[in-house]
Amino acid sequence: MKLNRELLKGTTETVVLAALARQPSHGYQLVQQLKAQSEGIFALGEGTLYPLLYKLEAKGLIRGRWESGTGGRRKRVYSLTRKGHRCLADRSAQWDQMVRGVALILGGKSYA
Amino acid sequence: MKLNRELLKGTTETVVLAALARQPSHGYQLVQQLKAQSEGIFALGEGTLYPLLYKLEAKGLIRGRWESGTGGRRKRVYSLTRKGHRCLADRSAQWDQMVRGVALILGGKSYA
């Protein structure tokens, strides 16, 4: 099932923060991790993820460090800052509220 | 708790369809119903709702009829079309998928 693009908005930041909270990671890896761990729901394009990472870093929620792994191929590994952890907690709570709000309207009906 | 604006994106259409499925209603009434029924989560502005209703009608998901109630104050009452019911079923399923996907990433942790 292809999800409505708009549905993802606002949650993307949250899932990226959550993924980085579990384990520091770099962009290319994140794209694949998120897709795999969410069973294809969060199949972010690179054009979505990289600008998002820059924004999160500019906001001080994550910090990136250049690493030159095997050979010389550089990659930028991001991890959550303390501020990022606080933000994740907040976003997570907001998400719960959101789910609750939708449930109140949809009211458990299936509409199927 | 003030929700991130972006979080609402994509769900707004769904909750409006769901509200109209329960009971035909007009714009001004919908704004208040949604706010009340969702405990303040879906506090849509009129500048959000009215254009949304026009779009839903243009897509054939809802149909509006002018009614002149008490006195001469006109109001436009919307109800779901058959296509609207099908769309709601689809949106509802997408929402469930979405919630499932986020749960897979956030993994039940509280982050609090």
Place this chain on the structure above:
DNA sequence: TATTTATACCTCGTATAGCAAAGTATACGC
């Protein structure tokens, strides 16, 4: 009667998220 408040609708400009597409560059297998 005059004024305020509530009802009800309409519209424009702005901010921003996510995406597709294109580009750059290095490492690895064949």
Place this chain on the structure above:
DNA sequence: GCGTATACTTTGCTATACGAGGTATAAATA
């Protein structure tokens, strides 16, 4: 040497939601 996978970067596009303003009528109140 050549294709593929890795890894990062940037640009332009579309769509959504919102704030702020506007119009107009009915009801309440002073």
